[in-house]
Amino acid sequence: IxxxxxxxxxxxxxxxxxxxxxxxxxxxxxxxxxxxxxxxxxxxxxxxxxxxxxxxxxGSVARPALGVKIMDVTDAQTAQQLGVSTMGVYVVEVTKGSGADAAGVQAGDRVLAVDDTAVSDSSALKNYLKDKGIGDTVNLQVERDGKVLTLAVTLGSSAQ
Missing domain, CATH: 2.40.10.10 (Trypsin-like serine proteases)
Structure with missing residues (x-):
């Protein structure tokens, strides 16, 4: 407020x-x-x-979580560090046992959209997820090796 x-x-x-x-x-x-x-x-x-x-x-606050660490690639230097050529939001790590892991999300995937809502940066993805609940399923659209995949990810808890 x-x-x-x-x-x-x-x-x-x-x-x-x-x-x-x-x-x-x-x-x-x-x-x-x-x-x-x-x-x-x-x-x-x-x-x-x-x-x-x-x-x-x-004893803690739980929020819905995909189970990934993501990074915004907005410049050539960051793109070079990650070994990618396209700007965007990239998965840099997948938590073992998470919903993202079970859905097949992989490090290196570029996140394009969640539930048909375009993802322009990591804050857009986080803002979308804050209105979801633990146990909800979202469709994560990613680009991997030039192909677009849609993966159904069940949201876990950020406290896990």
């Missing part, structure tokens, strides 16, 4: 309340950029409550 309420640096972690006195967020940052004075940020309370619940019940 972005707010223009007066927030001092010491308020981080405190509550953000609406005009009715209802808790709507937990303050977590204040912009220190001189032209953005008076802008603060808070974690929405429904998000904070879910994180708190997971911490109490499990």
């Amino acid at each position: 972005q707010t223009d309420a007066s927030i001092s640096p010491g308020n981080s972690g405190g509550g953000l309340f609406n005009a009715n006195g209802e808790l709507i967020g937990i303050v977590n940052a204040k912009s220190s950029y001189s032209e953005a004075e008076g802008i603060g940020f808070a974690i929405p309370i429904n998000t904070a409550m879910e994180i708190g619940r997971q911490l109490i019940e499990n």
Whole structure:
């Protein structure tokens, strides 16, 4: 949540309340950029409550995960380091036993899309997955050796 309420640096972690006195967020940052004075940020309370619940019940916060490490290739130097010629999002490591491993995702695959949503960079992929749940299946479209493959990946837990 972005707010223009007066927030001092010491308020981080405190509550953000609406005009009715209802808790709507937990303050977590204040912009220190001189032209953005008076802008603060808070974690929405429904998000904070879910994180708190997971911490109490499990001792950690779990998010859906493909089970891969990915890298954005946006320049010739990075492309050369990975031994690829096309810019894009590449799988650099697959976690053994993960949904990606079971689906056949391999290091070196270039990610093109997830569920027909184009993947232009790693943040686009991560943003898409944050609205999914652990156990959901997504169709990951990858390019490997000049061929386009669609692999059904069951999302695991980031806490695993």
